[in-house]
Amino acid sequence: MTGPGPSIGGNLLQVEGLSCEFDGSRGVARVLQDVRLTLGKSMTLGLVGESGSGKSMLIKSILGIAPRTARVTGRVVFDGVDLATLKERERRKFLGRRVGMVFQNPMTSLNPFVQVGRQIEEAARYYFKLSKDQGRSLAIELMATVGLPDPEDCYGQYPHQFSGGMKQRIMIATALACKPDLLIADEATTALDVTVQKQILDLLQTIQQERQMSMILVTHNLGIVAGRTDEVAVMYGGRIVERGPTEAIFHHPRHRYTEALIAAIPRTDQPAHTRLRTIPGRPPDILRPIPGCPFAPRCPVAEPRCVESMPPATSDGDGRHGYACHVPVGAASGGTGTPGLASTDAR
Amino acid sequence: MRSVRSTYLRAIGMRLLAGVPVFFLVTFAATALSDLMPGSAAQTILGDSATPEQIALLNAQYGYDRPAWERYLGWLGKLLQGDLGKTAYSQQSVAGLLLNRAATTFEIALLAMFVALLIAVPLALFTATRPGGITDTVLRAVSSTLLSIPIFVTVVILGFLFAIVLRWLPATGWMPLAQDPIGNLGFVALPAMCLAVGQTAYFYRVSRSEFVATLQEDFVLVARAKGLPASYILLRHVLRPSLPQVLTVFGLSMTHLLGGSFIVESYFAVPGIGWTVLGAVKDHDIPTVQGILSLTVLVFVLMFIVVDIGYALIDPRVEAT
Numbered sequence: 074m075t076g077p078g079p080s081i082g083g084n085l086l087q088v089e090g091l092s093c094e095f096d097g098s099r100g101v102a103r104v105l106q107d108v109r110l111t112l113g114k115s116m117t118l119g120l121v122g123e124s125g126s127g128k129s130m131l132i133k134s135i136l137g138i139a140p141r142t143a144r145v146t147g148r149v150v151f152d153g154v155d156l157a158t159l160k161e162r163e164r165r166k167f168l169g170r171r172v173g174m175v176f177q178n179p180m181t182s183l184n185p186f187v188q189v190g191r192q193i194e195e196a197a198r199y200y201f202k203l204s205k206d207q208g209r210s211l212a213i214e215l216m217a218t219v220g221l222p223d224p225e226d227c228y229g230q231y232p233h234q235f236s237g238g239m240k241q242r243i244m245i246a247t248a249l250a251c252k253p254d255l256l257i258a259d260e261a262t263t264a265l266d267v268t269v270q271k272q273i274l275d276l277l278q279t280i281q282q283e284r285q286m287s288m289i290l291v292t293h294n295l296g297i298v299a300g301r302t303d304e305v306a307v308m309y310g311g312r313i314v315e316r317g318p319t320e321a322i323f324h325h326p327r328h329r330y331t332e333a334l335i336a337a338i339p340r341t342d343q344p345a346h347t348r349l350r351t352i353p354g355r356p357p358d359i360l361r362p363i364p365g366c367p368f369a370p371r372c373p374v375a376e377p378r379c380v381e382s383m384p385p386a387t388s389d390g391d392g393r394h395g396y397a398c399h400v401p402v403g404a405a406s407g408g409t410g411t412p413g414l415a416s417t418d419a420r
Numbered sequence: 421m422r423s424v425r426s427t428y429l430r431a432i433g434m435r436l437l438a439g440v441p442v443f444f445l446v447t448f449a450a451t452a453l454s455d456l457m458p459g460s461a462a463q464t465i466l467g468d469s470a471t472p473e474q475i476a477l478l479n480a481q482y483g484y485d486r487p488a489w490e491r492y493l494g495w496l497g498k499l500l501q502g503d504l505g506k507t508a509y510s511q512q513s514v515a516g517l518l519l520n521r522a523a524t525t526f527e528i529a530l531l532a533m534f535v536a537l538l539i540a541v542p543l544a545l546f547t548a549t550r551p552g553g554i555t556d557t558v559l560r561a562v563s564s565t566l567l568s569i570p571i572f573v574t575v576v577i578l579g580f581l582f583a584i585v586l587r588w589l590p591a592t593g594w595m596p597l598a599q600d601p602i603g604n605l606g607f608v609a610l611p612a613m614c615l616a617v618g619q620t621a622y623f624y625r626v627s628r629s630e631f632v633a634t635l636q637e638d639f640v641l642v643a644r645a646k647g648l649p650a651s652y653i654l655l656r657h658v659l660r661p662s663l664p665q666v667l668t669v670f671g672l673s674m675t676h677l678l679g680g681s682f683i684v685e686s687y688f689a690v691p692g693i694g695w696t697v698l699g700a701v702k703d704h705d706i707p708t709v710q711g712i713l714s715l716t717v718l719v720f721v722l723m724f725i726v727v728d729i730g731y732a733l734i735d736p737r738v739e740a741t
Binding site: 166170184231 | 638641643646649652656657660661735
């Protein structure tokens with residue numbers, strides 16, 4: 074529920090009214106609700122939210138690889154092509170070539186039974202009808218690009234012969250094989266240790282800039298997107314609650330959830346043993362969503378109307394910074410960072 | 421790749437060695453067994469009207485009066501010279517008989533196995549990709565029904581259907597493959613079918629659950645995100661990772677089938693290993709029993725070697741040790 078993003082060089086990806094539901098034994102689970110998202114060409118977007126906020130399902134719904142039990146509705150336009158006009162099979166084929174995916178767990182994302190070189194080249198060989206030799210040289214070139222030592226030797230090796238960081242490099246090479254217009258890294262560094270995390274993020278950033286690709290960094294860690302993205306979208310309870318230029322999100326967050334998330338980032342300038350800030354309460358129950366803002370039950374400044382009605386999409390300035398909050402940070406009605414109980418009437 | 425070959429050879433050697441104690445234990449038990457069984461070999465051979473003198477004479481002649489361990493050592497000594505002895509009655513060479521009977525059983529077992537895999541694996545691939553569908557539901561019910569039907573019921577039903585009602589296949593008997601390949605097909609069909617029924621259901625269930633598990637793997641999601649065709653994903657990314665489990669079941673089933681099915685072979689009067697060993701035990705035909713047991717031990721050990729080599733071929737993470 075945010076305003077449209079910038080369209081420098083036109084939009085590569087445009088998502089409107091995307092919803093995703095599952096029929097469960099305890100009722101309908103609404104995993105995504107009315108998600109609106111735009112991504113410009115060569116732009117990077119950080120998609121941030123806690124576990125279960127719907128980040129991964131949003132990506133899967135866009136790509137058409139959500140589980141078959143999912144009911145996905147809404148409009149997705151990729152580079153001018155409305156994906157609704159494509160059959161499921163065509164859609165996956167279309168996006169498979171133009172979107173590269175790097176998933177969370179490099180340990181399980183590679184098939185342990187297939188040589189890594191073959192896994193890197195397979196999509197390109199399929200789409201571009203490459204010969205065995207062409208595929209091989211492409212794979213070796215890509216392995217060099219992502220910084221694997223001795224790519225010639227790596228080609229015929231199997232995933233178990235590589236470390237986690239190396240495997241994630243292989244996954245990135247795999248995602249780059251078809252020269253995608255968009256690279257999506259879904260929690261790509263979450264399973265790696267911190268030093269390797271930085272290496273992989275730097276690599277992604279370098280490649281994004283060299284190739285002028287668009288990129289979506291999906292993460293639960295705000296720190297990761299801080300210096301690396303043009304824009305940030307914050308998800309909560311299956312909705313995008315705030316979105317805007319990265320600078321604005323970090324320095325002038327408007328949504329209460331974003332504010333709380335930023336406050337929860339551990340800081341090195343605080344004395345040792347400072348108690349970490351957390352957000353009290355639990356993530357929303359997607360089986361029984363409230364009619365209002367999903368964050369209201371945990372929000373320190375929530376008002377009755379927050380629970381009763383969904384706040385409208387609002388935007389600041391030139392419309393690039395959008396949010397959906399009845400009591401936004403910095404507005405006259407709600408004091409900035411006022412601690413309070415969920416039931417407190419802060420007006 | 422000299423080193424790879426030598427590790428393989430060493431691995432095979434280790435497994436053969438591991439089979440040696442099993443071999444001694446089983447074959448000695450078989451020798452001793454005839455002392456524990458009611459009646460005696462000589463009595464059985466000579467019939468009820470034999471006099472004690474005749475029996476004593478025969479016992480001395482064949483060495484049946486000597487203690488079990490002595491008879492066993494004698495048998496082992498001959499085995500080392502490549503002599504498996506002669507059968508108690510017809511005085512045929514046990515080795516020759518064994519080759520003949522093993523060929524029959526192996527043919528039926530291989531055919532049953534081949535048919536079972538050929539039906540079960542593609543069906544499992546199909547339903548694993550459509551869990552909860554009509555085909556899946558129906559096949560689940562059918563396979564559990566087939567699994568719960570004991571083999572002695574299967575032989576009666578299928579025998580009745582194909583030999584009596586439809587009259588397509590001969591009810592009993594055998595024609596060696598070498599003698600008349602076409603005629604052989606008619607005789608091998610019913611026994612192989614009976615064995616294949618249960619095997620198919622078994623393979624279907626094992627491979628379906630394996631395929632379903634593999635389809636949940638992240639690397640399958642990655643392949644789907646790449647937009648690769650479903651058939652390619654199944655063959656390239658699902659089939660092979662699921663094979664080790666299927667191979668395990670294949671190996672276990674195969675060792676059983678190669679040991680010969682007493683019920684199927686008896687019912688259809690097929691002169692295979694199961695039928696032969698049944699008769700030999702009843703008749704105190706120890707040399708034949710010994711020969712068959714030795715063969716069975718050998719088959720088991722070889723089968724495990726084949727399965728282990730299979731693991732190493734399928735899964736690059738498995739090393740020959």
